[in-house]
Amino acid sequence: MNDALSEGASDIHFSPGEKTVTIYFRINGYRWYYDKILIQAYQLLLSYYKFSTGMDIAEKRIPQNGTLLFNHSKGMYDLRLSTLPLKENESLAIRILSKQDFPDLDELFVFPKQAKELITWMENKAGIILLTGPTGSGKSTTMYTLLRASTQKHGYQAITLEDPVEQTIDNLLQVQVNEKAGFNYDIGLKAALRHDPDIIMVGEIRDQSTAKFAFRAALTGHLVISTIHAKNAVGTIARLTEMGLSKIDLQQSIIGIASQELIECERFSNGKSIMKRAAIAEMLHEHQLEAAIGGTPSHNIPGFESFSDLRRKAYALGYSTP
Template sequence: MIQNLANTLLNQAILLTASDVHVIPAEAHYRILLRINGRLQFFASIPIDNGERLLAHLKYRGFMDISETRKPQSGAFQTDIQGRKVSVRLATIPNFRFIESMVIRVFSEQEIVPFQKSSIFQRITHHILSLAQKRTGLLLFSGATGSGKTSSMYSLAHSLSLQHPLQIITIEDPVERPMSAFLQVQINEKAGLDYADIIRATLRHDPDILIVGEIRDSHTAKMVIRSALTGHLVLSTVHADSTYGVLSRLLELGVDKEELRQCLIGISHQQLKHLHCMFCTSRCHALCNHLSQKRTALYEFIEKEQINDFLTTSVEIDLVSNINKQLKKGVCYGFFSP
């Protein structure tokens, strides 16, 4: 019964294109919510004992400690759903009563959207792709959590690999979406392998493109810069609220301005925006087949000239095509709801 419940839950998540499933304890039951197109939606309520058995079953499949409910845990497993390979990532955390909640992240193997088509405004995506084709330097992506930064990096690297065979190595914590075309390496801090250590090792593995999941600290930032200065194309993400905010963050981490001038080829900041559907009258419903792509990425981008000006003057220059202007343009064209 519990196995059937788990399989039904994962099937529904795939059917409704949910990115996450939340199993949250309440008074005498568990609430199950699905994150669809960036928003949480109520899905079901199950008795507390069924919820605990569901979590134990999923923890077992994810190679987690079933008996441990007082500490956060994480795990993962792969399965086949509706003829597709699906990667499932699990994370638990207990509340103050030591009753666990779980978030299940679901990644289905699906065709990657070409980077050029990731935005309805393709002029900027073509421009970013043309810069990346030089295959040297550092290209950074920023945006809020869930804004698609990792997907953009994967899509860009995949688009480049379609033109020529490339050795693409990713360094992630953890590996979220298995990709047969990439050599994916996972951080293992328990074994003493952090971002900086693995970056150093991968540089001896003759990469054409190096993808570093996130620049979190000074050591990683300096290793990423060093990789870009040695003639590799490096893609990475930085948590910042704007393109210029990325530069400020790197300077806070102690990166040298001259090194940034030499290696940075561009910084992208992005948002995901729901597309307007004429049949749903607003945002497109998960079960509506009218729009094959229900969200689009909006990018604002600065490149070498603007980067160097900011590093010299610390003055932000207004962007010709910022996200707010794209939103207004999209409303006028009927892509977005007013």
């Protein structure tokens, strides 16, 4: 853990072999070899972490997950742990989330203009904001940052529904969905609406029932923010249509869609130039959104910048490498 934090790792992976377990760090999106330990030492470590996070130590046939608070000289960290059953063993992955090092929205994006536009979306009293992209593209970080900025500025009552709660944040009512216990997103959303929220965050829209309920909440006067897996911004429209939402639902509910991708770019810290990952986003809003819902291809939407356009722009302005 000490080495992972000093290297700025976001994840630790334990990959079991026959006699040893290989440990990797995820740093700036890349997976680096760290060390090997004996399988016996790993079994003790795994049992300790499963017990500490409330997992079933005896259960090795199904995936499990849990969270743990880690106290370090640098501060407090939330650890999100997950196990995966293998033929002879279980693998373990640990996501490291800082409880004190919250970035500003400007720091997350290559282009500050995109960060400012997202903040303006949060000024709406009702509707739905969707953040899309593959796993590891920074959707959750952006969502948390937007929520934190909005609650601090306006004193909003914000309720989150998550599976699991990824990061504990002050002044947010964070509800952990537990599908095994029958507490799913549908039930959570119905309960949240009775709690007089200004903003509802749905960790992820995974299925038709969650999508329809989230959009219904947006139509009945609530601001909803959520993530959904889609290849790009325009592809999100097709994904929602597949989930049974009509064009009218989309037109009446969606404030904007931002599809994220992380690229390496130059940043300055204490006068030194360092390479870090930051987000570029395909963004659909107002007339561009109307065109996309109407079926206009992305290359024909006026003012729309695709990932390819944004990468070229970042390189041309000297922000990123070829």
